[in-house]
Structure formats: structure tokens, C-alpha cells
Amino acid sequence: MTAARDVLSVRDYGASHGSHDHDHFQILFGLHGVLELEVGGHGRRIGAGDGCVVPPGERHDFEARFGARCLVLDSQARDWARAVSFTPPPATMALATYLARACTDRLPRAQQHGPSLLLEAWLPPADGATGRPRRTIDWDALARWALARSSVAPTVAELAARVHLSAAQLASRCRDERGQSTQQWLRELRLAQARAWREQGLSVAEVARRSGYRSPSALTAARRRTGI
Template sequence: MDHGLASLSLRAYGASPGSHVHDHAQVLLGLHGALALEVDGRGHLVGPGQGLLLPAGARHDFEAAQGARCLVLDSRHPGWRGLGPLHAPPAAAHGLARYLAEALAAGLPRAQLWGPALVQELFQPPAHARRAQRAIDWIALGDWALARADHPTSVAELAARVHLSGSQLAARCRAELGQPLMHWLRGLRLDEARRLRGQGLAVAEVARRCGYRSPSALTTALRRTGR
């Protein structure tokens, strides 16, 4: 099941200010120049060797007074939900951005195939921080939950997938994703419902696949969240 639609591109930014709101996550890796951004009222700067994750739904104004060039990842993968804005480690971001930019310019197909996963790794905790506790692969856990979305999924079942207790998983979700566990799960299912509706599936079929008791319940949930 492909929930992680993602693409890499090279983009140039100029002196004219711009403003965007995306319904997907976006990662900027600086290559040349300096790109100034204001994300939900907070200032950020992306220059060579710097990386910034822009979460879905975050309004960002941007300007590059002297011009700037960035490697950009646009991704709808549910694993980005609840994260950001986050900065990537400069040394790793610089080397990866330069490599992927050259690979894209050369038309190497593996840049698009493997590049998004490599960019994602930039925003994972460093190895010394992960030794204290087992890392949770939120993307894999979300994919597992979505694959069985037509069945009720309990906190205990989710926790068992990552070898934790229910309370441990709930605490980790709040700490790492910034939201309650079941809110995270509902968000994934709503994103999946929107994706299926976009493919033209009937509301009743989407409701069945995504675990809603009726088409009206799904319609209400989508309307309430503006999805």
C-alpha cells in the first residue's frame, strides 16, 4: 500500500517574497545562497549545509534577497505528521543535499527511489540518543494500522507491534509526535480516506476501508477537520 507519495526537486528562490500553505510535509536542504523563512510566526534560515522540515498545514513566508537554491522533498507520508519545524544536522544535510542534487541533475532514477528515505533519516534522533530506548518506526506502525483500518485497533495491539506497553507507547507518541496516540491514528485514517476519495471511490467503500461505522460518520469527520 503506497501512502508515502514523495518527490525530490531542485528549486531556485529569488528576492521577491512568497507565501505558501501545503497539505503535505516539505523538507528544504540548502545548496547555495540563503533562504529566509517565517513559519507560523517564527523565523528560520536555510543556507548551504542546513535543512528544515516544514510540517503540513504550516504557513510559511519566504525570501532569498541574493537568490538561493535548495533540494526540496515534498511528501504525503503519514510518518511526517505531528513533526516540525525541525532542523537537520548541518554536516549530514550538506553532503546528502549535494549528492542528491547531482544525481537528480544527471537523471539517475535511484535518486527519486531512495532519496526520500535518506532525507527522512536526517530528522531521526542521533544514535547516542536512541540507545536509551528502542526507536519506534512510526511510519511502519502507521502503515500496519492502515492496512487493517477496517477492523478496530486497540492501544494494546499498537503497543504490541513495537514491544511496549500501552502506557509507554502513549507517552512516546505525545513526546515524539506531539499528540495523543488515538488522535494520531485517527489522523492517519482521515488522510487515507481523503486519498481514496480523491481516487473516486464511493463514500461507503471508503468508510468501510477506513474503519468508520457509516458513510455519514466519515463525512462528518472529514467536514469537522476540514479534510
């Protein structure tokens, strides 16, 4: 169900650097140009047909050196937590283009039904739709493997390949079994390791380097937001 405060819009981004966070989900879908994002200390590139779900409270920096246009959804719907680790399929572009045009033309039905349609298009079919038994995930072993990667955090696709699942399947399993997105699980795992390194006496700069954060301040901000 669409949250009452869901708002669809089309936004143009320029070369001016911006940085903020929200108390709601923000969904960005690229329509034209390239928007450079940094979310939680990790870079993201949103070109035409690409998408990103920014969770509540996650500070993100952004700029588009040559200009970019995005469909933007500000949403209170908690179901978007399931989409954080997913890449929208190519077919989503047609829907996003229609919704962008509907926003420009101020069509009320687009604002009413667009957010739920976008979520449905973004998410892959649930595991249960295939009728196949679920593969067991050894989360402790996966955590040890992920942390052994040193300063280079594995991607969701690499984590999924490690347990012989697709990225979409792993994201669904992580949400069901761990209660969070794959990226959130990995981020909290690495921040817990960073805390352990600090307790061992390593400097903040060294811990940031080992943890894959761009700067000590980025690591400190991430720990402050999560309380880890």
C-alpha cells in the first residue's frame, strides 16, 4: 500500500555539490545524464536506467557535473527496505519515463498509483514463486569471508556468488533471516570490526583505511548513525 506521504517528482541536478539526509526513503531513478552519489561512504553512479534506494537517516552526497535528471520518490513506505540491495530491471525505465511525464503534466493518478507500481517493478519475484527449496546460508562463514576482504568491501553480487545464490535471492533471504538489507548487514558487520580495531588501539585513520571508508570522518559519521 502506498504511504500517505509518498511524493513523486522529477528533479534536475547540476554541478553544485549537495549533501543531506532524510527521515524517509528516497528512491532515485536516472532518466538522463549521470548523477554521482556517495551513500554511507560508498560511491554510486546513477545513469539513465539506473536506480538507488537511500534508506532513512543515510547521509548522501551528490553532484552531476554535466547535469542529470532523475525521477525521485520520497516515501515513508517500509516495503522499500526490501529494495535497498536490488538494481531495478531494464523494464523499469519505461514505467519511470511514463511517471516522469505524468509528474510534469500533473496527473493525479500517477501520484496516487505510481509509487506502488514503481516498487512492484523494482523488486524481483519472491523465492517462493519458484517452488524450489531454499539453500541454507551459513551467515557466520559468510561474515568471516566478507571481513577477510580487508579494505575492499565485497559487492552484493560477490556475496551472493559465495553462497551460490543470485543477488536478488540473497537480498530476500537477508531481509527474511537477518531483518535487514544485505548492504545494511555488511555495513554493520564491518563497523563492528572497526570498533574492535579501535579497542585494540589502532588510530581512526588506520581503521578507516582498513574498513574501506574514504576518510576518518566518514567512518566516525557512519558509527554515529548506527550506534556501533
